[in-house]
Amino acid sequence: MISASFVNALMEAVGKDNVFLDEADRAVYAYDAAVLDAVVPAAVVRPLTAESLGHVVRLCHENAVPLTVRGAGTNLSGGTIPKAQGVVVLTNALNRILEINAEDLYAVVEPGVITAKFAAAAEARGLFYPPDPGSQAVSTLGGNVAENAGGLRGLKYGVTRDYVMGLEFFDVEGNVVKTGARTVKCVTGYNLASLLVGSEGTLGVIFKILLKLIPQPQHRKSMMAVFDAVSGASQTVATIIAEKIVPATLEFLDNFTIRAVESFSRAGLPTDAAALLLIEVDGHPAQVEEDAAKVEAICRKLGAQRLRVAQTPQERDKVWEARRAALSALAKLKPTVVLEDATVPRSRIPDMVQAIQDIAAKYNLTIGTFGHAGDGNLHPTILTDRRNSEEWHRVERAVEEIFDRALAMGGTLSGEHGIGLAKAPFMEKETTRATLEYARRIKRALDPKNILNPGKVIGEA
Amino acid sequence: MAGMKDLARLVRELEDQMVVCMRCGMCQAVCPLYAETGREADVARGKLALLEGLSKEMFRDPKGVSERLNRCLLCGSCAANCPSGVKVLDIFLKARAILAGYMGLSPVKKLILRGILANPAFFDKVTEWAARFQDLFTEPANEVLGTSCARFTTPLLGDRHIKPLALKPFHAELPALETPPGTSGIKVGFFVGCLIDKIFPSVARATLKVLRSHEVGVYLPDNQACCGIPAASSGDMTAFKKLVRHNLDRFPVDRFDVLVTSCATCTSTIRKVWPVLFSDDGSPMGERVRRLSEKTMDIHEFLIRRLGLHPVEAVPSSDAVAVTYHDPCHLKKSLGVFEEPRRLLKSCSGIRLVEMAQSDWCCGLGGSFSLEHYDLSSRVGRRKRDMVAATGAHILTTGCPACMIQFHDRLSQAGDAVQVRHAIEIYAESLGP
Ligand SMILES: Cc1cc2nc3c(=O)[nH]c(=O)nc-3n(C[C@H](O)[C@H](O)[C@H](O)COP(=O)(O)OP(=O)(O)OC[C@H]3O[C@@H](n4cnc5c(N)ncnc54)[C@H](O)[C@@H]3O)c2cc1C
Numbered sequence: 020m021i022s023a024s025f026v027n028a029l030m031e032a033v034g035k036d037n038v039f040l041d042e043a044d045r046a047v048y049a050y051d052a053a054v055l056d057a058v059v060p061a062a063v064v065r066p067l068t069a070e071s072l073g074h075v076v077r078l079c080h081e082n083a084v085p086l087t088v089r090g091a092g093t094n095l096s097g098g099t100i101p102k103a104q105g106v107v108v109l110t111n112a113l114n115r116i117l118e119i120n121a122e123d124l125y126a127v128v129e130p131g132v133i134t135a136k137f138a139a140a141a142e143a144r145g146l147f148y149p150p151d152p153g154s155q156a157v158s159t160l161g162g163n164v165a166e167n168a169g170g171l172r173g174l175k176y177g178v179t180r181d182y183v184m185g186l187e188f189f190d191v192e193g194n195v196v197k198t199g200a201r202t203v204k205c206v207t208g209y210n211l212a213s214l215l216v217g218s219e220g221t222l223g224v225i226f227k228i229l230l231k232l233i234p235q236p237q238h239r240k241s242m243m244a245v246f247d248a249v250s251g252a253s254q255t256v257a258t259i260i261a262e263k264i265v266p267a268t269l270e271f272l273d274n275f276t277i278r279a280v281e282s283f284s285r286a287g288l289p290t291d292a293a294a295l296l297l298i299e300v301d302g303h304p305a306q307v308e309e310d311a312a313k314v315e316a317i318c319r320k321l322g323a324q325r326l327r328v329a330q331t332p333q334e335r336d337k338v339w340e341a342r343r344a345a346l347s348a349l350a351k352l353k354p355t356v357v358l359e360d361a362t363v364p365r366s367r368i369p370d371m372v373q374a375i376q377d378i379a380a381k382y383n384l385t386i387g388t389f390g391h392a393g394d395g396n397l398h399p400t401i402l403t404d405r406r407n408s409e410e411w412h413r414v415e416r417a418v419e420e421i422f423d424r425a426l427a428m429g430g431t432l433s434g435e436h437g438i439g440l441a442k443a444p445f446m447e448k449e450t451t452r453a454t455l456e457y458a459r460r461i462k463r464a465l466d467p468k469n470i471l472n473p474g475k476v477i478g479e480a
Numbered sequence: 481m482a483g484m485k486d487l488a489r490l491v492r493e494l495e496d497q498m499v500v501c502m503r504c505g506m507c508q509a510v511c512p513l514y515a516e517t518g519r520e521a522d523v524a525r526g527k528l529a530l531l532e533g534l535s536k537e538m539f540r541d542p543k544g545v546s547e548r549l550n551r552c553l554l555c556g557s558c559a560a561n562c563p564s565g566v567k568v569l570d571i572f573l574k575a576r577a578i579l580a581g582y583m584g585l586s587p588v589k590k591l592i593l594r595g596i597l598a599n600p601a602f603f604d605k606v607t608e609w610a611a612r613f614q615d616l617f618t619e620p621a622n623e624v625l626g627t628s629c630a631r632f633t634t635p636l637l638g639d640r641h642i643k644p645l646a647l648k649p650f651h652a653e654l655p656a657l658e659t660p661p662g663t664s665g666i667k668v669g670f671f672v673g674c675l676i677d678k679i680f681p682s683v684a685r686a687t688l689k690v691l692r693s694h695e696v697g698v699y700l701p702d703n704q705a706c707c708g709i710p711a712a713s714s715g716d717m718t719a720f721k722k723l724v725r726h727n728l729d730r731f732p733v734d735r736f737d738v739l740v741t742s743c744a745t746c747t748s749t750i751r752k753v754w755p756v757l758f759s760d761d762g763s764p765m766g767e768r769v770r771r772l773s774e775k776t777m778d779i780h781e782f783l784i785r786r787l788g789l790h791p792v793e794a795v796p797s798s799d800a801v802a803v804t805y806h807d808p809c810h811l812k813k814s815l816g817v818f819e820e821p822r823r824l825l826k827s828c829s830g831i832r833l834v835e836m837a838q839s840d841w842c843c844g845l846g847g848s849f850s851l852e853h854y855d856l857s858s859r860v861g862r863r864k865r866d867m868v869a870a871t872g873a874h875i876l877t878t879g880c881p882a883c884m885i886q887f888h889d890r891l892s893q894a895g896d897a898v899q900v901r902h903a904i905e906i907y908a909e910s911l912g913p
């Protein structure tokens with residue numbers, strides 16, 4: 020248990036009202052969006068300034084108390100499930116956009132800024148912040164950086180990592196570390212920002228983020244293509260890329276997901292279709308029209324039975340409605356939703372879709388698949404009821420098999436949802452023992468007492 | 481007090497509804513309380529986790545959970561936005577009933593809910609007396625709004641700016657009425673609701689004027705009771721069921737085609753809360769509740785959807801007054817009614833509708849929430865007030881008298897010269913004298 024003097028010190032650091040000790044107040048920081056067992060922390064603190072955040076880190080280090088930073092708690096891998104004797108540190112009071120610089124195309128933000136609010140603020144200045152995870156209405160930029168979050172625009176615009184120009188973070192002792200610069204180029208020292216991106220709170224606590232912005236695309240065009248075979252859809256994806264067209268978004272929905280969306284929202288989707296592709300091209304108007312025409316021709320040539328090209332913003336909304344509704348339509352079917360994230364080279368999508376169908380049949384499970392076809396990043400979504408322990412056991416085996424099949428295709432365990440607790444035991448499968456040991460050595464060097472979000476990513480160091 | 485085990489067993493009855501929550505956290509984006517406090521215990525995900533904790537006997541004392549569960553506007557923003565379709569309000573109301581049954585109600589709540597509210601005739605008397613004496617304690621605060629504030633410090637008013645009780649409640653003006661359906665061929669029961677009856681009788685007058693002008697017959701019984709939401713949200717099933725029973729007797733379901741109210745909260749309570757809290761009730765009551773509930777409609781919805789009005793969009797006159805519209809949670813999120821009041825407003829040439837940003841952001845009143853958590857309620861209300869002020873509108877309209885109370889307080893406190901009107905009042909005026 021944590022000591023009274025430590026609690027007093029926390030109160031001094033962040034103010035009495037911002038230390039939560041009541042059992043009911045702590046119990047709500049025991050979970051995140053992953054389907055894992057909850058662990059109630061010993062205390063929760065909500066620093067109001069970056070300085071007091073640093074102070075909290077130092078106190079935890081001095082007292083050897085485990086510390087788990089929490090943004091919005093929407094990660095899907097258990098990254099914010101704390102230790103029972105540990106402290107949860109909330110960043111959501113550090114939510115100021117400190118600067119948006121339209122001349123030099125960058126912004127400086129605190130880690131608790133909500134992704135969608137930041138994107139809107141950039142847009143209001145005619146600028147574009149592309150990473151748009153499905154959780155962007157609530158997720159924090161700190162959480163995005165620490166998870167290296169992706170989204171729907173990865174194919175053309177990349178992921179969070181591609182927008183991090185620099186970071187300021189606290190090392191485990193609470194000292195300020197600065198990395199990166201407000202310049203396009205910067206080779207000053209090790210690229211520590213890259214080390215911190217995707218580190219899930221295990222190597223330092225980020226308190227300031229320097230993000231790259233780009234100009235808004237002038238024009239966009241969306242379309243929906245319906246296929247009666249998955250292979251037609253994935254050949255289309257491959258051909259579009261081979262033709263050197265880079266759509267901003269290239270999303271895939273399988274038959275099960277299409278049916279779920281249709282029965283939920285009656286959007287007029289063809290329920291007998293094997294697959295839907297949702298495609299958006301953006302950029303200079305002339306280029307967009309040319310690309311759109313080419314994509315249209317490719318879709319038709321490769322067997323799209325139907326093609327709907329959005330002519331108005333309303334029609335564009337309509338096209339994306341199906342994708343936006345995918346997760347909720349699936350989620351409404353069964354109590355427990357396991358959202359997987361295994362990713363393969365994009366040419367292997369048909370094999371992966373087939374593999375998922377085989378696994379669903381083998382373990383007698385309901386799995387709907389949708390996701391970022393352009394990135395090879397599918398989200399097989401297993402629908403189950405965790406209370407049914409026999410079925411849950413089959414789910415666990417199915418998840419493992421999904422990993423195995425993805426890895427066999429040259430893929431990866433996780434495209435964007437992170438490792439956290441959920442996938443830490445599988446790390447060695449994808450890499451090597453030495454890789455993990457290398458990572459653990461870094462961790463031990465930077466965090467000798469192992470207090471920064473222990474157990475995540477690399478397991479118990 | 482029964483043991484924690486019994487409590488856990490009762491809460492487990494909600495399990496099938498509770499497991500639907502996948503802890504995605506998307507409710508953080510819309511919860512008006514979370515926007516102010518940033519505390520997970522204030523958002524639906526947190527409260528659902530606490531209830532799950534109760535069902536698993538995780539807590540030594542249910543008080544902490546109960547307190548946090550009651551810190552909620554019951555606005556339904558979370559439920560309306562939930563990707564998993566969690567029936568958050570059903571769960572919260574049932575849980576409040578379970579916890580109140582387990583822990584007991586405070587004596588003050590018991591007195592107010594069971595002693596006063598559940599006895600409609602006595603409730604009317606109490607408020608009549610209060611209306612007569614309120615001038616002794618208050619003084620005018622804002623002329624445009626007609627609000628008052630306390631003349632000296634009283635624990636009851638604090639620093640609220642209240643819309644005073646009407647000198648003559650609506651039921652004193654017009655105790656009962658029955659008119660035949662005219663050319664419309666439709667007859668409606670008119671459920672007035674406490675706030676319209678006692679604070680905004682002009683809304684009832686406007687409603688009747690509109691119905692008359694469209695040749696709709698009216699069945700208005702005397703001695704109507706409260707819809708029961710204050711009792712339901714306090715978990716007081718005794719007072720709640722008594723009120724529902726009383727109203728069922730006052731409104732024999734075969735006497736009219738539709739039950740109409742101009743109070744978003746009453747509509748949503750009768751439509752959504754009554755059936756949920758009577759669902760376990762296998763008695764004939766359950767069936768009566770279902771039949772009346774299915775017949776209940778908001779006034780705007782009734783005019784457009786049932787009566788079939790096709791209001792023609794008017795060209796605002798040159799001297800048209802800028803008006804903005806606030807979506808009551810109980811209309812938009814609970815019943816999906818948001819186009820109808822706007823269509824009626826847009827048919828009025830004397831006004832120009834200016835939309836505010838986030839017109840469906842909760843006003844923060846939350847009924848008895850604002851009594852128990854005035855400070856928090858005010859913070860939510862101030863955010864809303866800023867949205868109204870940014871439109872430059874001279875009139876704020878909405879479809880719920882409860883929101884109207886909050887706006888009177890918030891706009892008055894900010895010193896704004898903005899009138900607060902019910903949308904149906906504006907529409908009634910456009911129909912001529
Ligand atoms: C419905 C839904 C849809 C989603 N869609 C996507 C998607 O399309 N793409 C995608 O990539 N992800 C997606 N996610 C996953 C998740 O939203 C992202 O991982 C997001 O980046 C998490 O942000 P957060 O603020 O919730 O972080 P949290 O969950 O609070 O934290 C995530 C990790 O970051 C660490 N952390 C947080 N802040 C800091 C900081 N300041 N310093 C150091 N470490 C920190 C935490 O310790 C934790 O390990 C989705 C999740 C949900 C529920």
Ligand code: SF4
Pocket residue numbers: 500501502503504505506507508524525528558561562563564565566568
């Ligand atoms: S949005 Fe719905 S499913 Fe998601 S956490 Fe909130 S209540 Fe649960």
Ligand code: SF4
Pocket residue numbers: 510511512513514522523524551552553554555556557558559568
């Ligand atoms: S009902 Fe309203 S206040 Fe209560 S949890 Fe839901 S969104 Fe928040």
